[in-house]
Amino acid sequence: MTERLGFIGLGAMGAPMAKRLLGGGYPLLAFDQNPVALQKLVDAGAEAAGSVKEVADNVECVLVSLPTPDVVKAVALGAGGVCEGSRVKTFIDLSTTGPRMAQSVAEGLAKHGITQMDSPVSGGVGGAEKGTLAVMVAGPEPLWDRYKPALSFIGKPFFVGETAGHGQMMKLLNNYLSATAMVATAEAFVVGAKAGLDADVMVDVICAGSGMNTAVRDKFPKSVLTRTFDYGFRTELMHKDVKLAIEEAEALGVPMWLGQPMRQWWSLALQRGGTGEDFTHIVRYMEEMAGGVEVRSRKNAPKE
Ligand code: NAD
Numbered sequence: 001m002t003e004r005l006g007f008i009g010l011g012a013m014g015a016p017m018a019k020r021l022l023g024g025g026y027p028l029l030a031f032d033q034n035p036v037a038l039q040k041l042v043d044a045g046a047e048a049a050g051s052v053k054e055v056a057d058n059v060e061c062v063l064v065s066l067p068t069p070d071v072v073k074a075v076a077l078g079a080g081g082v083c084e085g086s087r088v089k090t091f092i093d094l095s096t097t098g099p100r101m102a103q104s105v106a107e108g109l110a111k112h113g114i115t116q117m118d119s120p121v122s123g124g125v126g127g128a129e130k131g132t133l134a135v136m137v138a139g140p141e142p143l144w145d146r147y148k149p150a151l152s153f154i155g156k157p158f159f160v161g162e163t164a165g166h167g168q169m170m171k172l173l174n175n176y177l178s179a180t181a182m183v184a185t186a187e188a189f190v191v192g193a194k195a196g197l198d199a200d201v202m203v204d205v206i207c208a209g210s211g212m213n214t215a216v217r218d219k220f221p222k223s224v225l226t227r228t229f230d231y232g233f234r235t236e237l238m239h240k241d242v243k244l245a246i247e248e249a250e251a252l253g254v255p256m257w258l259g260q261p262m263r264q265w266w267s268l269a270l271q272r273g274g275t276g277e278d279f280t281h282i283v284r285y286m287e288e289m290a291g292g293v294e295v296r297s298r299k300n301a302p303k304e
Helices: 014-023 035-043 052-060 069-077 098-109 124-130 140-152 166-195 198-208 212-222 236-253 259-274 279-289
Strands: 004-009 026-030 061-064 090-093 115-118 133-138 157-161
Touching: 004 014, 004 052, 014 026, 014 035, 014 061, 014 124, 014 140, 014 259, 026 166, 052 115, 052 124, 061 069, 061 198, 069 098, 069 140, 090 098, 090 140, 098 115, 098 166, 098 212, 098 236, 115 124, 124 133, 133 140, 133 166, 140 157, 166 198, 166 212, 166 259, 166 279, 198 212, 236 279, 259 279
Parallel strands: 004 026, 004 061, 061 090, 090 115, 133 157
Antiparallel strands: 115 133
């Protein structure tokens, strides 16, 4: 029989990942502090738990997808946390928390006989819905063998190694590149708009040329040229990822100079748009600084 799994954190990423597990035949015991998010997953076939501890009292493996390192720490090790669960043995963290937090959570949980697998994901909400995320797993190999089939419903799992935190390190470096590409693409398209280039032509040319990246290929056509600014990832989380990557590089004594000005752009976007805003709005703040030009598809031109 398929193992019943626990799932905590049913937000932009957690909900579609949990639904993929349900679709793969895994019964789920789910919890989110937001009752609306929890009810939506119950409607999709999960069973609701009333607390984090109730999940950890009833399943051997708890997966979490939570917003920030501090929330993950509280849910794992705080009062009423996973560490107090009577049945749980494995904690699979799909959130982005950084390697040092992953190591500290792994050590804290180990004192309660619980093993952490840090398993952050990349590929956005669209990838979570389609089950095409890159899943970067670090933890003991026997647990990798045991949970790889379940993680395969979420995306493509990669075994990064047995060292706690290595999945997180991998993820931060991936997102450092993604965040850099987003800022550089925004700068290039705003300059293009100011110079009078057509944004659709820019996408076509760059996607056929050497400047292609995920911002030009996916994010700009879907959410910037359409002016919908709805890609599904919050500026707050991008800012967190960049900050964590730079802090890791500093802790390792490696220069990451490009990260400093890039981080300033995300700080500005966070300051202007607040914690709930989609990260694609960063383009709007650059447009303002360029004198009010717009990166817009001609298919979406304002009516004269
Ligand atoms: P989100 O804010 O949409 O979802 C977080 C969920 O956790 C919310 O439903 C919230 O109610 C719940 N939650 C918060 N505190 C809780 C608590 N103490 N107990 C129970 N539930 C709690 O965030 P998201 O975009 O789904 O991101 C989740 C994680 O995945 C983050 O670490 C993020 O960096 C990472 N991530 C996000 C994306 C993306 O495109 N959104 C992509 C890759 C990785």
